[in-house]
Amino acid sequence: MARTRTTALLLVVISLGLILWDLRASDTALRSAAQQVVTPLQRTATAVFAPIGAWASQVQEFGDPVVRQQSAQNIAVTAPPGWRTAGGRVVAADISGARAEVTIDVGSSSGVQQGNAVLAPGGLVGQILRVSANAATVRLVSDPQSTIGVRVSPSKEMGVVTGGGMGADLHLEVLNPAAEVDAADAVQTLGSTQRSGIPAEVPVGTVAAMDTEPAGSGRVGHVAPVTGMTTLDTVLVLTERR
Amino acid sequence: MSAVPGRSTALHRPRVVIVAAAGLVAAMLLQTAILPAVGVAATAPVVYTLIAVMGLAWGQRAGTVAGFAGGLLLDLTGSGVLGVQAMVGCLLGLAAGRIPVDRWRWSGFGWVVLAVLGAQAVTVGLDMVLAGRGAGLAAAAVLWSVGGAVVCAAVVLPARDFLRSVVR
Numbered sequence: 001m002a003r004t005r006t007t008a009l010l011l012v013v014i015s016l017g018l019i020l021w022d023l024r025a026s027d028t029a030l031r032s033a034a035q036q037v038v039t040p041l042q043r044t045a046t047a048v049f050a051p052i053g054a055w056a057s058q059v060q061e062f063g064d065p066v067v068r069q070q071s072a073q074n075i076a077v078t079a080p081p082g083w084r085t086a087g088g089r090v091v092a093a094d095i096s097g098a099r100a101e102v103t104i105d106v107g108s109s110s111g112v113q114q115g116n117a118v119l120a121p122g123g124l125v126g127q128i129l130r131v132s133a134n135a136a137t138v139r140l141v142s143d144p145q146s147t148i149g150v151r152v153s154p155s156k157e158m159g160v161v162t163g164g165g166m167g168a169d170l171h172l173e174v175l176n177p178a179a180e181v182d183a184a185d186a187v188q189t190l191g192s193t194q195r196s197g198i199p200a201e202v203p204v205g206t207v208a209a210m211d212t213e214p215a216g217s218g219r220v221g222h223v224a225p226v227t228g229m230t231t232l233d234t235v236l237v238l239t240e241r242r
Numbered sequence: 243m244s245a246v247p248g249r250s251t252a253l254h255r256p257r258v259v260i261v262a263a264a265g266l267v268a269a270m271l272l273q274t275a276i277l278p279a280v281g282v283a284a285t286a287p288v289v290y291t292l293i294a295v296m297g298l299a300w301g302q303r304a305g306t307v308a309g310f311a312g313g314l315l316l317d318l319t320g321s322g323v324l325g326v327q328a329m330v331g332c333l334l335g336l337a338a339g340r341i342p343v344d345r346w347r348w349s350g351f352g353w354v355v356l357a358v359l360g361a362q363a364v365t366v367g368l369d370m371v372l373a374g375r376g377a378g379l380a381a382a383a384v385l386w387s388v389g390g391a392v393v394c395a396a397v398v399l400p401a402r403d404f405l406r407s408v409v410r
Contacts, residue, residue: 003303004302004303004306004336004339007303007306007307008302008306008333008336010331011306011307011310011328011329011332012329012333013308014310014325014328015313015325015326015328015329015332016325017331018314018317018324018325018328019324019325019326019329019372021324021325022323022324022325023323023372030324031318031319031324034318034319035318035319038270038318038319039270040283041267041275042271042274042275042319043275045271045272045275045276045279046275046276046278046279048276049275049276049279049280050279050280052279052280053279053280090274090278091275092274092276092278092319093278094274094285094320094321094322098366098369098370099321099369100321101321102278103274103319110318128323130321137321139382165383230278234296
């Protein structure tokens, strides 16, 4: 009994030490090493079981002609011209309520860098958060910590899109309180001219609804992302401008 | 601990290590790769449930160590603050070792579900506090967690007798 208590206490102290260490230093070497070992296992598991998931979603969406047409159109992920890219697959996911992150099977050995834009058929789905040699973690646009500068067309108003958590619509804040933004408007990235950031005018989604009352300093609304975040499969990372 | 018959401390230690390692890695793969691949839309607490059942089968001490190992595995391969799930896992294993059970195959079911849900809630809470993820939980995510915990407990709990016999 006493030994049990000592063991538990020791392990809790070690955990607390790890927590403090991670909060202070946020060293990624340990995690990279673990990912090196685990990602191949996850990749194999995903490759084996993905056909079942694809079959299940086909069964689910079989009767919906819009979905069928979309999936026929969007087989290839299209990249903006002038970018080096790395194609990868989602091999693991952490999509609990407070988080929306996935692991993909390409990393720094394919040129992937922190901050790179990640595209799926239709547009932007996330940004690279952490990189190891052969794997990378993507923070999806639906993660509550994700913020992306956007422009809403056709009014050209600027705004910010933040994640709303798993399965929820994205949250849009338009800067101008008098902005004429409506449902079905297109939402695209503001982008930057950095060598490896998010480029301009990549689709993020379409406005689903705007709240009618102006909020404190602008207008708020909801954006439907370009694709379902829980059914991501093949993605394209924009690694660097040519 | 001695109050429960058949839960003596005479475990075959190398076998515990092998079985725990294999089981936890398999559960981690199921939770992080296989379930998302087949389209299960939220995190089902597979690893936590296995930790709880290991604590039930092997007692507090082995449960604590297995819980720490399983939690650390999730921490290292996941994206939260390192050490959170290790701490929650080791406390979960410790608590599960105290759950009273009898011979019935699903005995202790309610307690296991409660313990796993508690662990899940503490993990999400700590993650919010430490990493500043302020957004509230979507109702769908809570439903998925509860349903996931119930299903996992129903599937994993019958493995208790196997886990107990395999390490003697």
